[in-house]
Structure formats: C-alpha cells, structure tokens
Amino acid sequence: AIAGAGLSALAKENPQAAMQKAKELENEDSDNLRFVIMDLYTANGDDKNNDFFVKQKDNFGGFEAIGFINNYGQFLKHCSKDETVLSGAALLKTYTEKGKNAYVKYSAQKALKDLMRMYQDKEDELTGKLEEVKKQNGDVASVSNQLTTVTATKNKLKEIYDAAKS
16 A cells, blocks of 8 residues: 555656556555556556556456456557557456446446547548548548558457447
C-alpha cells in the first residue's frame, strides 16, 4: 500500500519517472500496487505496456475484474498497433463467456464496443480525408492504405464484439 501511494504521488509530479518506477514494481504481489500501475499505464502507457495487463488478467476475480476491464479497455485506446488492440479485445472477450458475472460481462462488452466505436471514428475520419485528397488530385494511395487497415481492424473488432454479445 505504501509503494502504491508513493507511486501515485510520483505520477502526479513526474509521470515519466513514475512510468520507470512502475516497470520495476510490475512483479510485486499487491493488488493495490497493480491497480496503481494499471492507472498509470492507462493514462501514460503505450503498446510496450500491454504485457503487464496480459499478465494481470488472472489476478482479479469477481467485481475486481471490472476495474481491470475498465482500465484495460481505456489503455487499449492509447495503443497505436492494431495487433495490440485486437489481442487485447480477444482477452476482454474472455470475460463475456458463460458463467461469468453479469456485471463483469457487461463491462467487457462495453469496453469492446468502445474500441469498435473508436475504429469507426478513425474510419469515418479517413474516409473524409480520402475524399479531400481526391478533390485536390492528391496521392490517394497512403490514405487509402490507412483506410483499408483501419476498416479491417474495425471489422475484426466487430466480429469479436458480436461474439461477445451472444
């Protein structure tokens, strides 16, 4: 608890230093510290911190799982690699399987839906950008490739979300 409080205080003053310290504390056996590190990574992390979340998934049961799911869902929104988001979505989907607490299941479904919406927004933005580039007779290849990738990821997220609803 003391390490968690110290890390929280450091995070407010110097997030970068707190990120370095969090990396050193990742293997400590303390739920309090795990949540502090998750909060820190959710606010300041990137794809490199995904392994921490993956390793934590079995440490939280019952209603604690909701906190994990909410943090992880928010964290995934900051990730830049589609494969990180997709593997995270698959992990979140495991919380929607038969026998899971209804509140936990709902939290996971919401996190998946939020990720899907984020990619829908990216797709809409790139579609608009593509139209602008076409009007200006610009190079559409780059934007078109980005749009293809984002659409494919969104469609995979939709498949995961749809499977999580059943």
